[in-house]
Amino acid sequence: MKKLVLTLTALAAFTGSASAADLAARPYTKAPMMAAAPNWTGFYIFGGAGGGLWDADSNVQTNAGVALTRDQRLGGDGWFGTVGAGYDWQFNGSWVAGIFADGQFGSLRGSLTDTTVGVGIEGREKLRTSWAAGVRLGYLVAPNVYSYVNGGYSGSEWSGSNLSTLAAAGGPVVATTPSFHRDGWFIGGGVENSLNIFGIAAPGWFMKTEYRAAYYDRITLAESTPAGVLNGFAVTFKPIVQTVSTSLVYRFNWGGPAVRY
Numbered sequence: 001m002k003k004l005v006l007t008l009t010a011l012a013a014f015t016g017s018a019s020a021a022d023l024a025a026r027p028y029t030k031a032p033m034m035a036a037a038p039n040w041t042g043f044y045i046f047g048g049a050g051g052g053l054w055d056a057d058s059n060v061q062t063n064a065g066v067a068l069t070r071d072q073r074l075g076g077d078g079w080f081g082t083v084g085a086g087y088d089w090q091f092n093g094s095w096v097a098g099i100f101a102d103g104q105f106g107s108l109r110g111s112l113t114d115t116t117v118g119v120g121i122e123g124r125e126k127l128r129t130s131w132a133a134g135v136r137l138g139y140l141v142a143p144n145v146y147s148y149v150n151g152g153y154s155g156s157e158w159s160g161s162n163l164s165t166l167a168a169a170g171g172p173v174v175a176t177t178p179s180f181h182r183d184g185w186f187i188g189g190g191v192e193n194s195l196n197i198f199g200i201a202a203p204g205w206f207m208k209t210e211y212r213a214a215y216y217d218r219i220t221l222a223e224s225t226p227a228g229v230l231n232g233f234a235v236t237f238k239p240i241v242q243t244v245s246t247s248l249v250y251r252f253n254w255g256g257p258a259v260r261y
Contacts, residue, residue, distance in 0.1 A: 039253065040090040040146065046083070046208065048247025052108050053077040054127055056239040060116045063222055063234050068116050074237075076110020076125065082245050086136075094140040096148070103131040104243070112161045112177065114223065114235055121174045123161030127241060130156040130214065132186055144194040151187040154214040156241070158182065163223070175231055177221040182239065188212035192249060206249035214241045 057071040084102025091097070108127040113120060134152020141147050160179040164171045190210030195202045218238035223231050 040088050040096045040140070040251075042251060042253035043085070043087050044206075044249050044251045045085045046102075046247040046249040047081070048208075048245050049079065049081050050104075050243055050245025051077070051079050052241060052243035054108055054110060054239050054241045056110075056125075056237050057218075058112070058235055058237050060114050061220070061234050061236065063230060063232055065220075068233075072113075074111055074113065074125070076108050076127070078106060078108035078127075080104045080106030080108065080243070080245075082247060084247075090140075095137075096140060096146055097135070097137045099133075099135055100150075101131070101133040103129065104245075105129045108241070112163070112221075112235060112237070114163060114175070114233060116233060121163040121165055123163040123173075123177070124159070125161050125237075126159040127239075128157045128159055130154060130241065132212075132214070134186065142193075144197060146192045147189075148192070149187075149189040150210075150212075152185065154184050154186040154216070156182045156184070156214070156216060156239075158237075158239075161221075173226050175223040175225060175233070177223055177235060180219055180221065180237075182216035182219060184214055184216035186212050186214040194254075204251050204254040206251060207246065208249055209246045210244070212243050212245075214243075216241070 054076050056074045058074050059067055059071045060069045061067045082102055082104045084100055086098050086100025088096050088098035105128070110125050111122055112125040113122045132152060132154045134150050136148045136150035138146050138148025158180050161177045162173045163175045163177070164173050188211050190208055192206050192208035195205045195207060216239050218236055220234050220236050222234045225231055
């Protein structure tokens with residue numbers, strides 16, 4: 001009996017040692033890490049640049065409103081800078097809606113013409129500045145990529161023109177038109193993404209690229225001589241402005257509650 005007890009005791013001690021050795025050899029497992037969940041709700045500012053063009057339907061008429069020509073299409077193009085700010089709300093998981101306002105400044109230049117005076121007269125017409133206030137709505141195609149559409153109000157400021165004869169470019173000014181303001185509306189869309197998709201570690205910094213088309217009301221521009229006397233003619237102008245811009249965006253509260261992955 002004593003031999004049996006000694007044998008069982010030795011066996012138990014050996015088994016315990018082997019189990020302890022197995023426990024010591026187990027590999028180390030890291031605890032779950034914590035990561036900041038993207039959060040698109042909050043304020044942001046942006047600034048950038050782009051290019052654009054305008055097209056305008058235009059005809060010539062008398063100051064009394066009698067049309068002398070049919071509409072013809074005029075146009076211009078150029079570059080601009082833009083700045084703005086806004087606020088977004090993220091809801092239902094991947095949907096984002098927001099409000100924003102921005103301004104564009106630069107010079108989109110084209111021509112204004114009147115073909116009824118002698119051999120025709122022409123001058124430069126410029127879109128100097130424009131601004132917009134609107135809403136946008138979109139979907140997160142990835143946690144850090146936002147695809148959206150937008151629309152709202154747009155205002156614009158245009159230069160006056162010094163019209164000279166087409167036969168003598170840069171010749172003496174025959175007539176002038178005044179500078180003017182136009183109101184209208186715009187629609188567009190774009191994509192906004194964080195810079196980390198390019199491998200740039202810059203929390204809160206994003207880039208957005210946007211297309212926009214703005215439609216403005218027609219205006220009648222009375223022509224006057226360089227001395228300021230009306231010459232009896234007027235030019236109408238109904239512009240459409242299309243732009244593409246790229247901007248850097250900074251979001252003040254990028255990030256959110258910690259989540260496990």
